[in-house]
Amino acid sequence: MMSTYNWIDTIHVTEDMLERKDQRLPVIWISALDCTGCKEAFTRSFEPTTLDAMLNFISLEYSELLSAAGGFQVEAHKESIFETYKGEYILAVEGGIPESDEFLMIAGKSVRKEIIHAAKNAKAVVAFGSCSSWGGIPAAGVNPTNAGDIRSVIPEDIPVALVPGCPPIPEAMIGTLLHVHFHGELPELDKKLRPKAYYQKTVHMTCHRKSFFDQKLFAESYDDDGARKGYCLFKLGCKGPAAFNACESMGVDRCIAAGFTCIGCSENGFWDKGGFCGGKKRIK
Ligand code: SF4
Ligand code: SF4
Known part of the structure; x- marks a missing residue:
């Protein structure tokens, strides 16, 4: 990016x-x-x-x-x-x-x-x-x-x-x-x-994969065809919709650009709400 x-x-x-x-x-x-x-x-x-x-x-x-x-x-x-x-x-x-x-x-x-x-x-x-x-x-x-x-x-x-x-x-x-x-x-x-x-928008709001989210095109695993095509990572536990940070809006290459889900690291209690566990728990 x-x-x-x-x-x-x-x-x-x-x-x-x-x-x-x-x-x-x-x-x-x-x-x-x-x-x-x-x-x-x-x-x-x-x-x-x-x-x-x-x-x-x-x-x-x-x-x-x-x-x-x-x-x-x-x-x-x-x-x-x-x-x-x-x-x-x-x-x-x-x-x-x-x-x-x-x-x-x-x-x-x-x-x-x-x-x-x-x-x-x-x-x-x-x-x-x-x-x-x-x-x-x-x-x-x-x-x-x-x-x-x-x-x-x-x-x-x-x-x-x-x-x-x-x-x-x-x-x-x-x-x-x-x-x-x-x-x-x-x-x-x-x-x-x-x-x-820097914190007015969620990562999801400006994510470069958002058009895939809107079309319901999701990666189901990190090595499937969807992942290779750059589809949305929501089904892999992406917490971008609940994470307020400027990673995507500023275009700095962070998690999603690297092909990994957002783990909501900028949110209060992110570790207890899933941390690096692959996003099974969602931030409420
Ligand atoms: S990858 Fe995450 S932040 Fe990006 S569109 Fe999908 S759910 Fe939203
Ligand atoms: S986990 Fe943190 S650094 Fe990675 S995309 Fe989410 S808010 Fe940005």
Whole structure:
């Protein structure tokens, strides 16, 4: 599929804005119970490229994985950003947040407490991925750490945007930060706090296989003639009709383009509602 996404139009950036030499947006990225998939996705944006975004608009000041520095040095730098850019930096959170401080510590500090501390002076908090947005995989099943989402730990008056997905679309992550950089505030959010620009439609609504769905032409297995012809994957358990995400509308090559069903990874509780089981359970 060809990507149809244009970040400048989506974020409403004018030429004047591009020519301004604003300070880059400081971002502190704290990882809780995560698999690092969101960070890896973040490094793979094409529109704009992650490199362009980082060199020109976003300054990633702290990330346990992506910072070049480590140890005491980077922890001290993080603390200095809280003061120097009070009210100006974005706190990005990846991963579900365990109920107990002891379940996850970094640099000798409870990650849960560090998120609360970092959120206090942040301009806004952006939850990257389904784990920080909804609890996600750490909260699935018996939820052994009683993991919760970002809103279970930070005060209600702190502005929050959720960018769910497992992982989220890289361009949606970068685009949300760029909106803050260029407009000074979070983008318009829906009732569930997701940026409308990326989460207004279901995958099904703009799916490139939708014409086959409308004609009732379905693949019955992953290796039958229908699958080879690119027919709709609904009978294989596709959850695109219940998954709000921009994979198909932006034309980024994700599950359905790769010939696999949508598993609704951007939806709350997707793992307990089927996960990778081939879609036998449907999201209600
Ligand atoms: S493959 Fe899934 S999202 Fe696409 S048309 Fe079929 S049911 Fe809808
Ligand atoms: S197609 Fe569905 S499962 Fe795949 S990335 Fe998009 S929302 Fe997630």
